[in-house]
Amino acid sequence: MTNVDLDGVSRWYGNVVAVNDVSMSLGTGVTGLLGPNGAGKTTVLHMMAGFLAPSRGTVTLGGEPTWRNPAVYRRLGLVTEREAVYDFLSAYEFVLASARLHGLAQPEAAAQRAIDLVELADAQDRRVGTYSKGMRQRARVAAALVHDPEVLLLDEPFNGMDPRQRMHMMELLHSLGGAGRTILFSSHILEEVEQVSGTVQVIVSGRLAASGDFRTIRRLMTNRPHVFAVQSSDDRRLAVELMGQPSVNGVDIDRDGLTVRAGDYGSFTRALPKIALASGIRVRRLLPSDESLESVFSYLVEA
């Protein structure tokens, strides 16, 4: 079992603090690194991979510092966010090049093994330029896995994929994690992380906002005050009815309808249809109006 540990890690670029005093420990299986754009996810992954030196603190893999440590590079693979252009190569040639770069003793066998692992054998001799986004991404995973690393880091691996490709990649991560590897993938999409991994590290503005079991964190996120936009057949009367509800903290009314501040998501969304029904009011629209990831994350940080 290979642990990746961050201990009091900060990284700044000039005046920008990208990562601020983060400590976390990753074990085998799949962990999601969740956070809005610019939160510092890429910086964390690059420090784990030894691409980037921490400004403060230590990043270790199996107890060894990752920065400038070639022995550690052999034990990890990184799939970066941006795709390099290699359209003229077949997947096999591309993965083989990676095997040779690693100086593996039997590069051909290693390349074939990695391609089989990501289930790309049927298309391995076709140029990558003819591949779908999902297939290209799997070719890149194969290249990162060619030296059979214990740790695999992936930066936004689901970006730009359609649902089927996403499902396929999720299954692949599951099986790699199930086989005893330590896998960390970054994402800014809550549902994506929820589907792939039970363990999550949430990072916001460079700080670790929450960490651990996904369900606990999900609960933290939904059991927070919410703002809803509501439109109905009789907004004034509905406002009066809602004000009598313990789950409602406040109601504003204007031309566009009601803005309702509720104590938490569940009690309000359960109560609203009952109130409307009892008062003979038709609800035409119910929209959570503060559901941006940033607001959810900010709440977590402040909690």
Ligand SMILES: Nc1ncnc2c1ncn2[C@@H]1O[C@H](COP(=O)(O)OP(=O)(O)OP(=O)(O)O)[C@@H](O)[C@H]1O
């Ligand atoms: N080389 C750099 N020079 C200066 N600032 C940087 C550099 N790299 C990242 N930053 C800044 O550090 C912060 C964290 O960036 P990072 O790319 O790690 O975030 P992220 O969570 O991966 O976001 P995204 O998903 O948008 O890539 C951002 O404010 C970013 O602008």
